[in-house]
Amino acid sequence: MAIFTNPKPSALIKYLLDAATYDEKGATILDFFAESATTADAVMQLNAEDGGNRQFIMVQLPEPTFTQNSDGTKVARKGSESAFKAGYQSIDEIRIKGYKKTE
Structure with a gap:
């Protein structure tokens, strides 16, 4: 993905x-x-x-991959759908986790 x-x-x-x-x-x-x-x-x-x-x-910047509805439900932001589905809360987490796996 x-x-x-x-x-x-x-x-x-x-x-x-x-x-x-x-x-x-x-x-x-x-x-x-x-x-x-x-x-x-x-x-x-x-x-x-x-x-x-x-x-x-x-x-x-720790740009969020989601927005929250009035009921608190998290919804993927446009352009961040794949990252949100993969469990990332913010864009900066993606490469940080990737580099930690290779250490």
Whole structure:
């Protein structure tokens, strides 16, 4: 099940990061709209390919995946249906849980 319906294209992000950090393989990359963490994945892939030591900082507000009706029932927000059905209460939980599983 795809949680994110329109993530940033990873290959494009990796290409741009490679161009921007070609002479500085120890750069720190900041992404203020992390959502699916495509930038973090691209940084890790690029480091694996060229032996770089780039670091990343991902920022994502804890945007809820649901709204509540007047009776307190939680209803998936438009665009967050898959995440809500998968049990995520907010968008930032998705990649946090994914990274915790790989530690």
